[in-house]
Amino acid sequence: MDQEMVDIESQVIYRATVQQGAPHISHKEKCLVTLKFNDVVYKIKTKKSGLFDKNTKEEEKVILKGVSGIVEPGEMLAMLGPSGSGKTTLITALGGRLGGKLCGTITYNEKPFSNAIKRNTGFVTQDDILYPHLTVTETLVYTALLRLPNTVSKEDKVMHAKSVIDQLGLTQCKDNMVGSPYIRGVSGGERKRVSIGQEMVINPSLLFLDEPTSGLDSTTAQRIVSTLWELACGGRTIVMTIHQPSSRIYYMFHKVLVLSEGNSLYFGKGSEAMDYFSSIGFAAPALAMNPSDFLLDLANGVYTNELNEDHPIDKQKLVSAYKINIEAQLKARLEGISDLGNRVQGEFQDKGFGKWPTSWSQQFFVLLRRYIKEKKHESFSTLQIFQIIVTALIAVLLWFKSDISHLQDQIGLLFFICGFWSYIPLYQAIFTFPQEVKMLEKERSSGMYRLSSYFMSRIVAELPMDLVLPTIFILITYWLTGLKPNVMNFIYTLLSLLLHVLTCQGIGLAIGAIVLDQKTATTFATVLMLCFTQVAGFYVQHLPKFMHWIKYMSNAYYTFQILIGSQYHTGQTYPCSKGQCLIEEYPAIREMGFPDLHRKALAAIVLVIMLIFYRLVAYFALMRVGVTKNLT
Known part of the structure; x- marks a missing residue:
């Protein structure tokens, strides 16, 4: 009866907290959550083989070995353990983000x-994956616009994001870049x-945090945990991993789970952990000792006695003691407890959400605005514009006022334009997805938006750079290098180049998305584009028959044809040793085949x-x- 009164009191505090801290998301009644995990086992397959060993053996490694526990509304559970104990694996499994061979019930x-x-x-990863050029306010507002459902107006979403800023004490830095x-x-x-x-903008009932104090000083770490403690006291269920908390932080935890090599050594109230280990023969050497230090020593197989002498211990003894003294009672409780969330608040409500919190168009435009705001300093950077203008001016100096009497030079200019604008958009596009893969994994795992809306927003956001810079380049070079001074020919050349740029961008996007590693993708793209430009028809006119197929895969081959077709026509002549020769008889053009209307149309279609x-x-x-369990 007393426990029920405490639970009801927690619910009342929770409702007051929601009403005070988030008055604009009354679109649904929150549901208190009781999290249970029983006999959770996780296995991975590893391959073992020597350098010259042909017999590769596949072994199965057990990461989690039957871990159990329960966390109720108003409680904060901390998972303690040394590196490699399975903390991150367990919290990832509890957060529904772990695939593979996972057994047990959650x-x-x-x-x-x-x-x-x-x-x-809500799931807060160990690494802070944030856009560095957005301000604190912009970061949370964009998150609210994407994660809160359509039943909440845009104005209320913005107001809620600002209330979260106040709640977390970020008011003083709200207009600063995240960095x-x-x-x-x-x-x-x-x-x-x-x-x-x-994660707080969705007003989560259940909040997971992986190492929230990692890399922070003790004072800052305490402030973070104090904030989480207040959230837990408001009715939320909070689970975190933490490596080595201070004693002040440790005593804020309602429950503690100690892990060692995937085994549970203790589960229960944080305040009772020292008494438990003392009861099984491992008393702390001093009352003033930080409990977390003592627990981590035990998890590492080291026991410090009252004389401050370190002795190695058999961790299996601790595992066996856990199974005898704690596991049976814990499993009985897992079977018998009734859920406050179901009894008082009912089941999870999905009103107003549908399959996704917002529509495709809303996701697209929010993602587009966010990406443009984050990348605007890169798309038209001073250095990039300077690079394009200088290259255009060098081309003008080299090909100034060339005419058809220097046909080889003009063809060389057309190929230079094709080659230069093969690499610029290619390398720009390659970096798009490798740089964003962590952000995409994080946001897709939380079901924030569709992949299609994300993908289209990236393509559209890159268009200004892809279209404006080549246009500037052609405006500078076309009229000063002796190309055909006709508006229609200029437009034809410009459109051909833009089509080529967009095709090269597509190649870069595909390579970057497949490889997802910048160095590897850059190397692969360089080799691929070199092959494409070498078979385009300028460097080699007489390809061996067994190599002919490569040119039909080369976008540069088709672009080069169209550019030549933009400047010359059938029956046109140029000065040669015989006097005047037909343009289609020029060796480089004859071997490639003069691009008549049919050839140019076919090349454009292929591009x-x-x-x-x-x-x-x-x-x-x-x-x-970012594809995880139940993510569609």
Whole structure:
């Protein structure tokens, strides 16, 4: 009866907290969550072989070995253990983000993980994955616009994001850029609170945090945990991993789970852990000792006695003691407890959400605005514009007023334009997805938006750079290098170049999405584009028959044809040793085949097909990123 009164009191405090801190998201009644995990086992397969060993053996490694526990509304559970003990694996499994061979049962108010539960769950990763050039306010507002459902107006979403800023004590830095290791921004503690704020905007019933105090000083770490303690006291269920908390932080934990090599050594109230280990023969050497230090020593197989002497211990004894003294009672409780969340608040509500919190168009425009705001300093940077203008001026100086009497030079100019604008958009596009893969994994795992809306926003956001810079380049070079001074020919040349640029961008997007490693992708793209430019028809006119197929895969081959067709026509002549020769008889053009109207149309169609094909390849390659359980 007393416990029920405490639970009801927690619920009342929780409701007051929600009403005070988040008055603008009354679109649904929050559901208190009881998290249970029973006999959780996780295995991975590893391959072992020597350098010259042909017999590769596949072994199975057990990461989690039957871990159990329960966390109720108003409680904060801390998972302690040395590196490699399985803390991050367990919290990832509890957060519904772990695939593979996972056994055991994990329930949320007696229900399995689902999209409805995911939308009531926040997950803060160990690394603060944030856009460095956005301000604190912009970061949380964009998150609110994407994660809160359509039943909440845009104005209320913005107001709610600002209330979260106030709640987490970020008011003083709300207009500062988030920053990164290379860009000056907010402090480490403020960055962590911004990461927590991104999950708090959905007013989660269940909040997971992986090492929220990692890399922070003790004072900042205490402030972070104090904030989490207040959230837990408001009725939320909070689970975190933490490596070595101070004694002040340790005593804020309602429950503690101690792990060692995937085994549970203790589960229960944090305040009772020292008494438990003392009862099984491992008393702390001093009352003033930090409990977490003592627990970690035990988890590492080291016991410090009252004389401050370290002795190695058999960790299996601790595992056996846990099974005898704690596990049986814990499992009985897991079977018998009734869920406060179901009894008082009912099941998770999915009203107003549908499959996704917002529509495709809303996701697209929010992602587009966010990406443009983050990348605007790169798209038209002074250095990039300077690079294009200088290259254009050098081309003008080299090919100034060349005419058809120097046909080889003019063809060389057309090929230079084709080659130069093969690499610029290619390398720009390659970096798009490798730089964003962590952000995509994080946001897709939380079900924030569709992959298609993300992908289209990236393509559209890159268009200004892809279209404006080549246009500037052609405006400078075309009229001063002796190319045909006709508006229609100029437009024809410009459109051909823009089609080529978009095709090269598609190749870069596909390579970047497939490889997802900048160095490897750059190397592969360089080799591929060198092959494409070498068979385009300028460097080699007489390809061996067994190499002919390569040129039909080269976008540069088709672009070069169209550019030549933009300047010359059938029956046109040029000065030669015989007097005047037909343009189609020029050796380089004759071997390639003069691009008449039919050839030019075919080349344009092939480039359009390539443009679409490579983007589809990139899209399907990205489908594997951030795909977790129940994420569609």
